[in-house]
Amino acid sequence: MNLDIKVEKAFNGECIWLRFGDKKKANVLIDSGPARFTIGFKRIIQTIQKLNEEVNLLILTHIDNDHILGFKNYIFKNDCKLIKKIWLNGDGISIYKYNQLLSPRNVGRLVEEIRKKEITLVTPVCEGYEEKINGASLKVIAPKKEAIINLAKLIDKFNLNTGIQYAKSLKKLYLEDKYEEENTDTNKASICFVLEYMNKKIAFLGDAVATDVIEGLDKYYNNQKMDIVKIAHHGSKKNTNCDLIKKLGANEFIISKQSIVHKETIARIANCCKKSKIYCNYDWWSSKNYFNRTDKSTYIDSGRLSICEKNLIQISVEEKI
Template sequence: MKIATNNSNMSITIKCYPAKNGDCFLISFGENEEEKKHLLIDCGYVDTFQKYLNNDLIQIAKCGETLEKLILTHIDADHIQGTIRLLKDNNAERFITIKEVWHNTYRHLYEQKEGEIDIKQERMLQQIIRRGYTQNESKQGEKGISAEQGTTVGALLLQGKYSWNSDFDNQAVCIEKKSTVSLTSNASIYLLSPDKQKLEKLKNLWTDELKKYDFNFSSGNSQLYDDAFEMLLSWEKEKAKIAPKQISATAETLEELLKTPFHEDDTSTNGSSIAFVLQVQNKKMLFLADAHPSLIVHSLNEYQKEGTIVFDLIKVSHHGSFGNISRELLNKIDSESYLISTNGQKHGHPDKDTIAHIITRKADFHRKLYFNYITANSKYFDREDWKGKYNYSIHYLDQQPYTLIL
């Protein structure tokens, strides 16, 4: 699945892979074949990497090219399990060079203290690790990632000796630390999320979870902490989904959908998402990961104070969940092209309310909604009367590579 854009001397391609209810994007740009840059944002599940991404990375390496950045937006199984398989394979046989990794985990949130952990601490951490990651259900029988020490992203990054958050002095990727990172003379990333407050909530979640194990937490430098932290936090959204969904499941008209009360996502892992604007020459692309809209609006006001920012592409936050795309955010951003990544099978994304709010705003251009899967709610909006009235179209990036000129 490919989205491509061209101007007089710059080619930009964005591949949106089949990642079930997760995310995996490969962005490539350059003025010629010899100067191509590649960014990889998340890796979906294990079979996302094995069936699709792996071959593309091998081809990049065969061309003598590298991954400029591997950006892991947050700790969540649907974003990082494929990364674990990538790093395991790459550590065993370095088939591609990864120049820099962005990934926030335990070691970036706490001061590392010297000293050994006691037996009680070690047993408790091992208990968390044995639970492992949330498992993705798939028709292919995918079993996810094994529950054992040293299988986390953090552990594999250390084993492979990758450059890790060096753009941020090896500390947390955070807007207070740095807002703009240059990629080339005409390409840069403007960071929108997370901030220190969102990362502090992640720390508090970890501490609260440890209390359930009757453990009075104090930070340490053992890699056991890294492993347990990552595996435990991957379960946060699974617990959140047990609560009744706030979004209306029965609304049948756009008017009803537009009246749905907004309740912002409050999960700590989503709040810690790395979200950013990628600018390549005069093209601006917004990648929102699963970020909270209130912080995104605040950061975009720093990026451009006045008016609505029109992007060349918007990757909709959290697979189109209504809790991650407020009216305030939609008043600040717009685009001719919206990208929604999900198969809709696990949590019913994208929410109808989200799509309703996107398509009904007035604009002097035609909006295109891109989905990497056909879902019940994408089909719901594939109505000729609505598409004509609100000037939008629906497109599917399925099966074969799909090329779009933005």
């Protein structure tokens, strides 16, 4: 009996396929990638159909284009009968005027199309909401209701890819670390949840920020350790801090991104865990001299940090990770 986590190669977007169960399999999709991944999203649906299964739940963590456009492009050209339920904080949104591809009108059209296709829509999705699927429990730990209300405000200037430093060593970045949390309304409203299946707890952090996740963990999973964590916001240094890594208690992590990940985030993981393993759906570090000699001798060669390209993670529920 396995829980399969497939981190799709959705370019710099995100799409994760969970498949679990004994005789009867359940499928949960987390986000749908950018427009470039529309064909990839369609292939996932076709594969599930060939298996004579259904998409029990599609979780659109938030409406940034790199998470939602794969599905948006798909729904208008397909009947979507296989998709039974959707989580989405997108009803009544009046933002995405400057920085995003999705205008308020397009989001409204998407919600209308979901309802037109008679797919069960759960909105809003706030902390404390819980759903059980095929023996698994999915419990939302963020966002707060106030964060969803703030989606009506315009986004401040934000650029994920500024200030990447990979010339410095992991140790030096950690010793000089200054965490500056992002404060964008869209990502603060991102759905963040914990999947409990058999004896495993797996946290999917969407694009949530560290302080909100820590608050949710304290409220719903106080002193409980996670087995594996999907790191927030493609590994952005503005979403994951050392306090969060320690609070999560995991030593295995997932990062979904095609281009280079902020090295500050990797430094925090490597130094806050006695031993850590990071699964990535792309190899973004090998050709860029991302890890210098000090990194390799101190972390990689010593076994303190393991990083690999692997987009299908199979977890045995009989044994502890």
